[in-house]
Amino acid sequence: MVSVINTVDTSHEDMIHDAQMDYYGTRLATCSSDRSVKIFDVRNGGQILIADLRGHEGPVWQVAWAHPMYGNILASCSYDRKVIIWKEENGTWEKTHEHTGHDSSVNSVCWAPHDYGLILACGSSDGAISLLTYTGEGQWEVKKINNAHTIGCNAVSWAPAVVPGSLIDQPSGQKPNYIKKFASGGCDNLIKLWKEEEDGQWKEEQKLEAHSDWVRDVAWAPSIGLPTSTIASCSQDGRVFIWTCDDTSGNTWSPKLLHKFNDVVWHVSWSITANILAVSGGDNKVTLWKESVDGQWVCISDVNKGQGSVSASVTEGQQNE
């Protein structure tokens, strides 16, 4: 049973494009066509505006929280071709870095697993993907993958950090050799998997082809200790695919069609334990999917926008502690 437990009035003056909870579920960041990024404290069912960040000159499409070990850091990307990184210092939020290396709208930002350091991937309508790595003392190193997707890149998503080879505890002080990978989805109908080579350059490792129209979102599922990798992708063609790869037997990815919706599917997202996939399908609905015993994906719930009235299921939100 699903119920609304809190409603946050963001007071955005225009369309909201993204809302993200921080790592602990205590803060909420939102961004909007009104060009602002707002941060709220939402503990205990409340809402307190902590920051109203201005800096973008166009609609802001996405926000992403970095891992708390790096402090309170938020990234935002916008139609104005910029990626801005905001940081909380001494209780106030400020712009700490601005990345202007793209020629077109930046559509998606995603932080890498914290084990790799502080790295941000950005996908843009100019077809390029840029990777910003924090090298210390306010400096960010930029690596750009040009023409990652023809026409444009719509989404980027990092693979979870898995130490290759044996899982023996590394001696302290030594950094384990992670193989950094991420997935991107673009207007060339493709999902591409990228891998960092030993020389630090990013190379296209694989192309996943199955969609017949622009790929709108990709989401790499969190690792639950099984030796398989899973990616969800959704597209303008109304299809959502679940791609799986058996890590032990090599690099072949096989797609399974989750569902064919009647409309564009814009967004897919995994719950933190990777057992539920949320999909925004057509008809103003968000559907939740779970894999059942026989490997088939089953829709377990619908979250639907009401047409005016409050429904009966939304009553327990006021239960007092």
Added chain:
Amino acid sequence: MREVLIPGVNSKKKQMCFDWGPGEMLVCETSFNKKEESETKPGCPFIYIIRKDIDVYSQILRKLFNESHGIFVGLQRIEEELTGKSRKAQLVRVSKNYRSVIRACMEEMHQVAIAAKDPAIGRQFSSQVSILSAMELIWNLCEILFIEVAPAGALLLHLLDWVRLHVCEVDSLLADVLGSENPSKHDSFWKLVTILVLQGRLDEARQMLSKEADASPSSAGMCRILGDLMRTMPVLSPGNTQTLTELELKWQHWHEECERHLQDSTFASSPHLESLCKIMLGDEAALLEQKELLNNWYHFLVTRLLYSHPTVKPIDLHLYAQSSLDLFLGGESSPEPLDNILLAAFEFDIHQVIKECSIALSNWWFVAHLTDLLDHCKLLQSHNLYFGSNMREFLLLEYASGLFAHHSLWQLGVDYFDYCPELGRVSLELHIERIPLSTEQKALKVLRICEQRQMTEQVRSICKILAMNAVRNNRLGSALSWSIRAKDAAFATLVSDRFLKDYCERGSFSDLDLIDNLGPAMMLSDRLTFLGKYREFHRFYGEKRLTDAASLLLSLMTSQIAPRSFWVILLIDALPLLEEKEVVFSAEQTYELMRCLEDFASRRPVWREPGVQRIQEDVENTKLEMLRLALARNLGRAIIKEGSLEGS
């Protein structure tokens, strides 16, 4: 598939955007078509936070969660000791424990429901009470059928108990009627007697009849006959040595005797008594006439079994159950979820019971605990699911995940994950990192849990978060102790550098206690070792252990663990030692020092801001000159001292 409606602006153009939080989901209205020009109408500025398992927020249910947690853990722990005959008894005891916890919760909620000032809230609590009552009803039946595994004969007795437990009006009615002046003239007298008979409480029914006999002599004879029939009905009592076949035989005779009385119209003049006799004969029509008193089909079922098939075998139960349900509903209404669950139980279809309960109930508490208990009874075959290698684990994982949404109940969740051998550990790892570390106590609690389970990655990650927080708030000592706990050498180096930088700027150390008592932790990183040793040098100097101080200082310089930026300080620290009256540095040590000095002078690090550099350099140069002088002087004194000692 359930649909949840989110209230919002009536609009067909907008879509819903969403994302997962650690335990919840955010939804808001949006338009995914990325165009620069937005719609003329502003969108809905609301973001909805939605979540499953909101029951964790209920105060009263929390007791249920807490106490059942204790029972659960106890059960897992005694698993190895559960052997032989006592095993079943122990498991039944555990089951009864769970049920008493549910009942206690029900009782409390009932009190709150009555006391509620707002009728809407009162209704809410009342409906919760009904849900809990249904849960207990189901659990009780499962206990009888699956855990107790009552055989024919005993089965009926258990079922009778089961029904009696869930129909409480009888006792209050009994008290009412008995308490009145003329019990047999009470309005509800016959209703009471009928219920007592329906529930198989024949002794009490007989008592009632005797009151009627006293009050109304005309029916005394009939009452006595019926009373006798009641008294002589053969029942299997616990500890009775008669076999099932004997019982059946006796019962058959008794049944025939009742039948005869009916044929002889013994009770013809009293419709009430005749109806009672028919009930005792298990006459379906007569029973169905009492639908209102029976209240539900399973009561009907048990009464029917009592008076027509008292030695029913467990495997035959489902036939009677299905027909009882059909007869009782009479085609007027369809079965409700509860009915289906009970039917599935009568069919001994455990999986169906669990599946239906999972769908019908709002949180995983019930199915998780019941399934776990049934698993201990070795009743579940392994059922390969994607998440959790079997159903028990799957349900426990779901339940425990829900607990993590709560700021203190998450601790219970830890234990549940512990007892999930396949995915418990990784689930715990994913969840425990997300607990907001609002206080130091909470952080320590979380860390202890991780350390106990050798979750080194999580320990490292959490300590790093805390250490970074401390550094940002300038609590260097705290930052250092967190990085030591995390065994994070890189971070320890970073913090040590900060300490040293502070020292350069202020001339003193903060958090001396911590640095002085590093012990073996000093070895974590070179920089940290340097920090510790440098402090030791200060201590030696303070305690006037000058030769020790001198040797230490020299080794700090020659061992290469001193950061380049610190060399000038080290060199200058040598000055006071050189100016002591006695000779502290030996000749050889002095040569070393001189070498270090020239080494340093030739490779001066440029780490200060350009503007200040000139002045700093000048000050430095002066000091270094003084040092050269002091070293030369010391060399002379040392040579002489060493030469004289040798000579004499």
